[in-house]
Amino acid sequence: MRTEFQTELDRLESLLQGEADLVARALRETLDAIKTQDAGLAGHVIAFDDQVDAHFLAVDSGIETLLARQAPVATDLRLVLSMLHINLHLERMADQCVNIAKMLRNIQPAGLPDELIEEFEPMGVRAEQMIRVAMDSFSARDVERAESLVDLDNLIDDRNRLMAKRIIELGGDEQQREAGLMAILMSRCIERIGDNAVDIGEQTAFLVTGSFREFQDASHGAGA
């Protein structure tokens, strides 16, 4: 029954997973660019964003048409809505990578001090892991696994705070302090990527349970 409808849902979901792969790839390239302080690689990340945008548009207009033509209800409706939101979160993650790449380009050729570069690696790797966990738990409709994203995010949040401390400690001349500011902003971008991954997890929970709930609400306890 309604085979065309199911085929279309599957197609959109696989487009979404494809988009997530692209985002993960962009993040890896961004992290490599930070490590190697390579402006060329940064430029590639910026150009690569077009591919993510193409997927974003494909999913977005596909959902629009699907809603108009198939009038999904119940689980189908929640699936479509969650895909719509996840699409946005993925696109924002890609935008954060672009932001990092742009800033990286702007501080060349001086670049970042090595002490700060090594701070990015654990954060970045954790962010990559979170993207994978978020998309896998969505694919498997696994709420518990989605909720684990909160704990995973804690490392990034902690590292983000540590980064600020490190930068203040390092101090330095005007150029070094400017580099430090850029580093804070880039770190913040990675933190935003982590938050978006948690948001994706929340969409998985919405899909499965039918009610939307923030995993960790800032106004109700544990802070940013």
Add this chain to the structure above:
Amino acid sequence: MIAGTKRRGRASSLAFRSFLLLSLIVALTTLAVLVGQVLVDSQGFLDTTLLTSPPSALPDIAGARPAILASLYLGALVFLFSVPIGVATAVYLEEYAAKDRWYNRLLELNIQNLAGVPSIVYGILGLAFLVRGLGLGRTLLAGSLILTLLVLPTVIIASREALRSVPSSIRDGAYALGATPWQVTWRQVLPAAIPGIATGSILSLSRAIGETAPLLLVGALVYVRYDPTLTSGFTALPVQIYNWVKLPQQDFQYLAAAGIVVLLAMLLTLNSVAILLRNRYQKRW
């Protein structure tokens, strides 16, 4: 207040029901009395002599054999003539004729009128055109032809009703598959209408068998001893009964009653067949 409202109008519905019941009783009782009287009167004369012997001046050996045979022959001939012509006319009017043409509407009107014409008028028509005009003489053939004309309007009307009762969705479905009007009629509409047509035809036939007036005018003879053929003189059972009733002897009255019983039996059989057919093949669309 719901309780107590049952009384309202109860008196008038009771009166109505009683009136209906009374009418039914009157009708049935009258019929029962008539049939009962006939059955009583026919005692003693309802035997094989009645069926196998020709009439005679002596009631004891008189029978109605030629009359019974003639009635059967007439019935068969009427059926043979009226059904094909009647059904074909009905098919033309229902499936082929453009209903908005004036001449088709005139045709329809005339058929309705003809169905109500008194049978004696058909008798006069038969006498003038068939017996004398066409020179058929006072024969079984002429008799059967005039009875055919008598029942033809009824057969046409009954067949038309049967054809109309076939839903147009059946026709639409057949046309949509590329059938020609003839194929639609012959392969879908007629087969579906046959029960109705058969019922109508058999009922018309039983009317024909019971007719007396036209036969008298066309020349059913008073006293026929020989078995009738197509071109011979003839008499029919109703006529024979009439003849016996006119005779003075009491026994002939009883003989007439016996003849009536035979006639009633024939008609009842035909009508039962018609009803059975109708019930068996009644289509639920």
Add this chain to the structure above:
Amino acid sequence: MTTMTDLERQTTPVPVQEEGDAPDDSDVVFDVRDLDVSYAGKVALRGVTMKVFRNRVTAFIGPSGCGKSTFIRCFNRMNDLIVGASVDGHVYYHDEDLYDPKIDEVEVRRRIGMVFQKPNPFPKSIYDNIAFGPRVLGLTDALDERVEKALRDAALWDEVSDRLGANAFGLSGGQQQRLCIARCLAIDPEVILLDEPCSALDPISTSAIEDLIVELKKQYTIVIVTHNMQQAARIADRTAFFSVETGPDGYRSGVLVEYDKTSTIFTTPADPRTEGYVTGRFG
């Protein structure tokens, strides 16, 4: 944990999927030009111009009385059977004008089949129902195979193969409608016209018929009239919206308002009347 090699997979950009890729002139099955249909002098449908394309599902939607059933009946000359119906304009079927006096309407109906709103099986056996079309058209060789193929294509074979001699009226409503579709398929048409085929059916049967239609369009060209616009949204590649308008002579008759890809009609319709209808604001 992801590895570098996973991420270095090449992915190519994905274009937006369009249903019903842009058809061209070689795909035209019906070319309707300026068609007017009148019943007893009153214009029921006015000035319709549009094209129907091969192997697509084309749906006609609109409020009651807008002429969509009248229009679909023009494609197989079924309007001829209605006393007082007259047609002006042209309906070209592969470059032949269907209303040319030289055209044989029996041939037309052999190529262009129709399924009606209320299932109308003949009062015969299932086998004889399917065999009727081939028999009247003289396609009597390999009749058994033809009947079986038609029933299979209509997704009915499994349910009736053991009782082909049974009366068709013993089938359920959904089965009867699939029987009518099979009956149509048995004569190898090119086009199948469906006039509100699911109106008399329950939602499960409706869904089965819709799946069947989507499957059939691979082999046939389908035109469907539906008063349920969600149905058109679900299964049609292209949708035509009809409405009732007052003409220059002051009488109300049906007109074609908009005809486009279904996704366009239901996401960004060009005409405000279409928008009003699909959003349920009027009509």
